[in-house]
Amino acid sequence: MFKLERRPIPSKAMVILTPVLxxxxxxxxxGILFAFLGKNPFEAIRIIFWDPIFNDVVASYxxxxxxxxxxxxxxxALGLSFGYRANIWNIGAEGQFIMGGIAGGAVGLAFYPTESVLIFPLMILAGAVGGFLWAMxxxxxxxxxxxxEILVSLMLVYVAINFLGxxxxxxxxxPVGMNFPVSRNFNEYPSAYNGELIANTGLHMxxxxxxxxxxxxxxxxxxHIFGFQVRTAGQSPRAAKFxxxxxxxxxxxxxxxxGGLAGMAGLFEVTGPAGKLSTNFPLGYGFTAIIVAxxxxxxxIGILFAGLLMALTYIGGELAQFQLSVPAASVQVFQGxxxxxxxxxxxLVNFRIRLKKKEVA
Amino acid sequence: MTALLSLLGLTKAYPGVIANDDVSFEIGPGEIHALLGENGAGKSTLVKMIYGLVKPDSGTMMLHGAPFAPPEPRAARASGVAMVFQHFSLFDALTVAENIALGMENAPETADLTQRIIEVSGKYGLTIDPFRMVGDLSAGERQRVEIVRCLLQNPKMLIMDEPTSVLTPQEVEVLFKTLRLLSDEGTSILYISHKLDEIKALCEHATILRRGKVVGTCVPKDETAKSMAEMMVGETLRTPKKHYTRHGAALLELHNLWLQSKDPFGTSLKEITFNLHEGEVLGVGGVAGNGQDELLLAISGEELTPPHAIQLKGEDIGQLGPNPRRERGLLTAPEERLGHAAAPDMSLSENAFLTGAMRQNLTSNGMIKTAATLAFARDIIEKFDVRTPGTENTARSLSGGNLQKFVIGREILQKPDVFVVNQPTWGVDAAAAADIRSAILDLATNGAAVLVISQDLDELMEISDNIAILSEGTLSAPRPTQGITIEQIGLMMGGTEVEHV
Structure with missing residues (x-):
């Protein structure tokens, strides 16, 4: 039989190894899931994890x-990680992301069609403030x-979605959208557009x-002492208070x-990759970021890699969808x-698995 | 006379440490046997093996001459081994009878059980009302609930882990009467305590553990407390010397402090007034749970009070938080080491930073000075003889005594003007306790004002110049320690138990 045994000191190696595991x-x-769906599991895994970066046919996209x-x-995820370390569970980053997009976008659109280099920084600020206030x-x-805060922040996501609508x-x-429920397109407004800084790299502000x-x-x-306080508050609230x-x-x-970081991310998204505010704007980044965190x-640093990996599953999942025609939900299952x-x-960070010896009679 | 319980070569190893190494001894029927040892000597592991909570790696136990290897506490209880833990496992919101029923294998009907509780508690002098809520009981009464729960199972052997740490002197007397009565009836008792005077008074034999090994046995009556302590530690102990200096100006003043406890089972403070002077050690005695925690929280700044209620060097500080108070020279050490005075899963260097950041100047523009923090942690470890592999070990990995030395050392090295400590040596072994008391006295000798809150009256008699008693949230007027007897103090503590027996 196996037995879990507490380690005297949390394993540093396992801190790094567990995400890989x-x-x-x-x-x-x-792979087993894809096999049950009648797909070649090796091919599916390759399409999700390998092709988006190394397959020249699709890589340019x-x-x-x-x-x-x-x-x-x-x-x-970085924003969430501070709260999670302090046992403060913001589950509503999606709502703060949306509100940041709306607030920052609205500020930009208010200046349309004035052109100025100050507009975009102001929009970033407005986006962060929008998310911040929503989280307040x-x-x-x-x-x-x-x-x-779990329930309140989560419920506020749905409020934000309806507010966006x-x-x-x-x-x-x-005004030029032929009555579709969309805002003006930001790529037609240079001062407010968050375009690629180097073409075809995806690199934007x-x-x-x-x-x-x-x-x-x-x-x-x-x-910084702030990080120390956050960690202490999460691990040992009374010691923190002391x-x-x-x-x-x-x-x-x-x-x-x-909230502020989610709002800022929302602003960058709405003015760049999304291009406009619409009811299709929320993509679930705010929820997926919880997994990333x-x-x-x-x-x-871990979040940096985790974010890249999670982005890979999004893109690879899309590839798998049209190359293998697996259902869209399979990507979400994968992330879950x-x-x-x-x-x-x-x-495994705090415990190790031991083979339990036979009892000595 | 054959032994009731014999242990033969019990060995138990944990990763990195051998908790028990070839431990053998015997306990006869009706014998009261003391198990002595410093913290970390392996006492807990040993009794856990007897009680079926831990399985030995090797070695055997015999109960009534038959092999005894309880796979779980239930089996141990079925064989007649019962245990009263240091920390009670009772539900505050249930009655005494309900609590007892929950801990029994085949609890009888409520009416029968109530009857039996009254019988047993009457027989052994453990006055207890089965219908009272446990939340309303004193620590001594709660312990009785635990003992009665054990006695209802007719144990052949009763294990008691540090039973007197929460009792008034009068309650201790009542407990000892009960234990002697049980012993006369043939129940063996394995008694674990740090209080060597009690062991002298109560126990017939003692087995002494050091670093997991049996290093000696003795008949406590023939020993002195000091000689037993030295056997435990394996070295000669220094006795803290009491200082007699003239006391200076009042540094800390409490004026008519009222504080509502945030804890539903806590005790609110009523009208606390005292002055603490330069060079003075003021002892606050009383059974824990009478407002001790609340008093410390109010002084540390974790609970705020009206500004004038607490004055430090003449300045109103009632509305200041913990760090502004530290800045002004008021340092504190709460009772609960793990989780309050120290963060369990953080390293010792992080725990050094926890309260040392301000006075030791461990930050610059908010950035943590790693080297200075490490140096401070190392300083504490060296000067206060904290036994640990290093500064990066977690607070949790230290034994109680070592962590307490770390916590006390952390505050004392910051050179407080006023130092307030709650239960400085609770659950700490004799050697560490002596070190801590010396450090506290040194601090006062150098002119600091020290407030020691403790339920260990011997300790207060030893180190304090003046003594006051905190009882149900009210503090008696401080009296000079010289010339006061422990019985008088006991009575001040509301020791009404004498009347029951």
Whole structure:
């Protein structure tokens, strides 16, 4: 029999190995799934994990997509990771992402057709503020009434989706959109357009911002007293309070950071890859980022890789859809399995598996 | 006379440490046998093996001459081995009878059970009302619930882990009467305690463990507390010397402090008033749960009070949080080491940073100075003889005594002007306790004002200049320790138990 035994010290090796193990397990379980669907599992895995980067036929399209999809995932996940370390569970990044897109987009559209280099920075700021304020709702309710932030932030996603619908059918509807529920197209408004900085690479302002956020997050978490306070608050709330950390301020800051970053990601998305506000704008990045945060073990560098990997499953999943005609849901199943296995193997960080010896009679 | 329980060569190893190494001894029927040892000496592992919570790697146990290897506590109980844990496993929101029924294998009907609880508690002098809520009981009464629960199963052998740490002196007397009565009836008792005077008073034999090995046995009556402590530690102990200095100005003043407890089973503070002077050690005695935690939270700044209720060097600090108070020279060490004074899963260097960041200047523009933090942690470990492989080990990995030395050392090395500590040596072995007391006295000798909250009256008598008792949230007026007897203090603590017996 096997037995779990607590390690005296959490294994540093396992911290790095467990995400890899989770990916391998997902490939195996996913392969079995594809086999049951009557597809060649090896081919399916190759299409999802290999082809988007290395297959020259499709790579000219898929490689830029990798950055485009990974950037919002990483930005949002980094924001979430602070709260998750402090045991503050913002599940509503999707809503904050949408509100950031609306707020930043609306600010840009308000200036149309004025051209100025100041407009785009102002939009970024507005996007971050939009997400931040949306996240302040669960923060306020938690601090004031101890309302569960998981439920409140999640429910606010659906409020945001409906608000988006109201906006694109109302004040933000494009005057030249032939009455479709879409906003004006940002690629027709140079001052507000977040285009590729180098053609055919997928590199846009949001990607640069993501890299900056990775670096800043890393420094904050590893070397700044704020990161220390967040970790202490999560691991040992009473010790944190004893050391002088105010729990309410921690709640507000953590939700604020995740909301602000999600809102900023929303702005970059709406002005670049999405191109316009529409009811199709929410792609679930805010939810997938939760998986990214955990797959990256709430570590900024880990999240960087996890975001790239998760972007790969999006793109590879799309490829598999039209090359193998597997159902669209299989990609989501795949991503879900990744989180599932990640949470399962995480136990190996603090425990080791031992062969249980026969009892000595 | 054949032994009731004999242990033969019990060995249990955990990764990196041998908790018990070839432990053998015997306990006769009706014998009260003490198990002595420092924290980490392997006492807990040993009793866990007897109680079926841990399986030995090798070695055998015999109960009544038959092989005894309980796979689980239930089997141990079925064989007549019962245990009262240091930390009670009772539900606050249930009655005494309900709690007892929950812990029994085949609990009888409520009416029968109530009857039996009254019988048993009457017979052994353990006054207890079966219908009261456990949440309303004192620690001593809760312990009785645990003991009665064990006695209802007619145990042949009762294991008691640190039973007196939560009791008033009078309650201890009641407990000892009960234990002697049980012993006369033939029930063996395995008694684990750090309080060597109690062991002298109660136990017929003692087995001493050090680093998992039996290093000696003795008849406690023929030993002194000091000689037994030295056997446990394996070295000569230094006795903390009491200082007599003139006390200076009042550094910490509490003025009519009222504080509502946030904990539904906590105790609110009522009208707390005292002055703490330069060079003074003020001992606050009383059974835990009478407002000790609340008093520490109010002084540390984790709970805010009206500004004037707490004054430090003449400044109103009631509305300041923990760090501004640290900045002004007021440092504290709460009772609960793991989870309050230290974060269990964080490393010692991180835990050094936890309270040291401000006074040790461990940050610059918010960035953590790693080298300075490590140096501070190393300093604590060296100066306070914290036994650990290094600064990167987690707080959880330390034994209770070592972690307590770390926590106390962390605050003392920051040179507080006022130091407030709650239960400085609770569950700490004799050697570590002596070190901690010396450090506290040194601090006061150098002019700091020290407030020691403790339920160990011997400790307070030993180190404090003045003593006050915290009882049901009210603090008695401090009295000079000289000339006061422990019985007087016991009575101040609301020791009404004498009347019941």
């Amino acid at each position: 989770a990916v391998v397990l997902t490939m195996i379980a996913g 898929t490689r830029p997509q990798l950055l485009i999809k990974a950037a919002p995932l990483i930005t949002i 709702i669960p923060a306020f309710l938690k601090i004031k009434f101890n309302a569960n 109201a906006m694109v059918t109302g004040p933000l509807r494009s 949001g990607v640069l911002a993501t890299l900056a956020v990775v670096i800043v997050s890393y420094i904050l978490l590893k070397h 050391s002088g950390v105010n729990p309410n301020i921690t709640i507000a800051i953590c939700l604020g950071i995740s 955990f797959l990256g073990r709430l570590n900024p 399995m990744l989180l599932f296995f990640m949470l399962a193997v995480e136990i």
